Amino acid sequence: MAPKQFLKYSIGILLGLGLLSLPLFGSAASIRLVELVLIYSIAGMGLQLLTGQAGLISLGQAGFMAIGAYTTAYLLQLGWPLALAIPLAVLLSGLVGILLAIPANRLSGPYLAIVSLAFGIGISSWISHTNWLGASSGMRVLTPQQLPETGLYFMIVIISFVAYIGASVLRSSKWGLIWQGIREQEILIAHLGIKAAYYKSWAFVICAAFAGLAGALWALYLTYLSPTSFGFTLSISLLAGIVLGGLYKLEGAILGIALLSLLKQNLLPTDLSSLGWVLEGAILMLFMLALPQRLWQIIQTKWL
């Protein structure tokens, strides 16, 4: 085994053990925090596949999380078991993802960003006016009785692990390769006999499904849903997280999202929590201007 791979696996195992044993020594607040980070990470993995790997911007991630969350909440209200509600929420988010994929397939760059933004905002705006989803006053999530607090925690840990495995398998398969090709030179992909639209659609659907999964878990985490929790700023936070993680690596995306949510949750004083947006905006801008690399180059040439 190559040393790099060995390192990767050992970090993974250590992290897994740490996460699984957290309830033994961690406080309730730290458990909540880890749950939140993991949920964001799941949505971030989907976004990494779509935006990082395939180079397709989506500003609608929060909308798909809303679909997952509200579907779960609604089905639980109808008395469905959790084991059915979550998969159905994922499926529905994926299906709605097709609706975005149809127009998005033909679009590039700024137009794609506009459409996905309209899509995401449209979904939360539709929810906030729809009475059977609680409209703007929100909706209670009837968490199943048999799910104690640590039960939810373990469920989130296990599901995010499975999601991570799924995303990395996808990335290293021929799909990941084709997505990367689409990101770099879409027209060349056609000359290789690959129908880019097909793989792009799947990227949208898979990204939406990841968001749906994150949304479903988030519903259980929040226990009360309101359309404002799924606003545009959530999509931007996720984007800022994967940009912070370097955009092109799955592990980077998870790390970036974890770092950003820890920063926002813990380090910023509560009365200045809106500085989180300033931070996210600054991250997005600095990384697009490649300031970290530029600074590093200057340091290298001047001092090293």
Added chain:
Amino acid sequence: MVITLLSTGLLIGCLYALMALALSLSYRASEITNFAQGDTASLSAYLLLLWAMNWQWSLYIALPLVLLFAFGLGWMTERLLAWIPDPNHFKSVILTLGLQILCFGIITSIWGSEQQSLHIFPQADLLTLGQWQFNSRDLISFGVAVLLMLGVGVGLRYSRLGLMIQASQQNPTAARLLGISVSKMRALSFGISGMIGAIAALLISPIVSLDPSMMWEPLLKGFAAAVLGGMRSLKGAILGGLLLGIAESFFGYYISLPYKSLLALTLIVIVLWLKPRGLGEAKHQIKL
């Protein structure tokens, strides 16, 4: 009823048209859609709140200063975009998004997320014209919007600077050969866009009152209008804005008031689905 719906539609449509005009002006200059257009405008509106209301500056000083600030912010946006190493659409979009959320964060950090009202406009009076009633404030904002659109149109077509901007938008290479600094013209377009956006925000503020996300809806409506009008055409953008305003007001009355705001979003999706480059934009030759 139809007249009332038409006039409310036209009024709000004018504001959409202003946003669309701002977006399309900067898009023509750089092929970049400026997502920061909305929140930079809100920031300008909040500055006016600070200067004219909290610090009690005269409006004659505060207003020009705010417009200058908006112009500078637009200019700076373009300079930042030009500073991106190997630029592409992806990076430009994310940069402007970053600027947007940055401005949003600054506003929320300083002024909080509560609504605030900006009392710079004279009190509203109801004017009666035959059987119809008009709000004087609405008339003023309609007038300002129309004058501004006419001003931009005339300025671009007949002034020397306007012609230079047009030339550098339509054929950058040829413009460069004529000695026009294309990058300056581009920054100038962004600056003017910033100013138009700020004026739109000031006109919108009596309707929605100031809050940090006040320009999100207008920005989306502006996108919808610009997309309807073909993104590159200023006339199209204005027409798109007016049509969208009227369509919304009829949709709200006859079909569904709560879902009114979905109309613009649906329009964006449908129009771009049918015409991936926006209505009216010439198909570009595929190049390898």
Added chain:
Amino acid sequence: MSYLLQIDDLGHQFGEIVALEAVDLSLATQSCLAIVGPNGAGKSTLFNCISGLYRPLRGTLSFRGQSLLGKSIEQIARLGIARTFQQPKLFASLSVLQHLQLAQAPYGPLRGTLPLLRQILADCGLSALQGQKPPSLSFGQQKSLSIARCLASHAQLILLDEPAAGLSEAEKTAFIHLIQDLRTKYQFSILLVEHQLTIVEALADEVLLLDQGKSLIQANWEAVKRSTEWQKYKG
């Protein structure tokens, strides 16, 4: 005799500008046809029509007896037509091996293709570079990689667009040998656009003279050189 690629009376124009007026061409299986002509003769347009980037307005285009008209770029590629470009179009973030995997992707899963792809890399002299990315390759290596990519996509016909442009003399000789070796081993046909007649002479079985969007003559090299059309072109 049936041809691998047959083009009859092909015409294409951009607005008022006629790029191809009447092109006839036939390419036998496992042969190499060089298209020669001045700049603006329509060589690039012809390539773009064959590979599906442009939709020709007139004429017929058939590959293995199947019409290519109305087919999309990716459908044409999957029929077994691969192409290279004057400037090698490579993916900067993919390794050499990944380029081949991507080219092979439409024809099956990645699993189990490694031996074949490694063989192709070895045949193209790229074995030592399989983990490298295009920015660290020389121009000649980039050109070899574009050809290796065509092989990985199981092409029966490879369109080579100015393959020798920008190569040094030594690289050109190496390139000629590479193509000759690969042809005997992988048995593909070549449609070649090339300005340098030494390359044409070394590789082509037949030559087609194209001028102002019209095909003037198609024959073997000696016959073309003796023809009046060639004299006129050279004179």
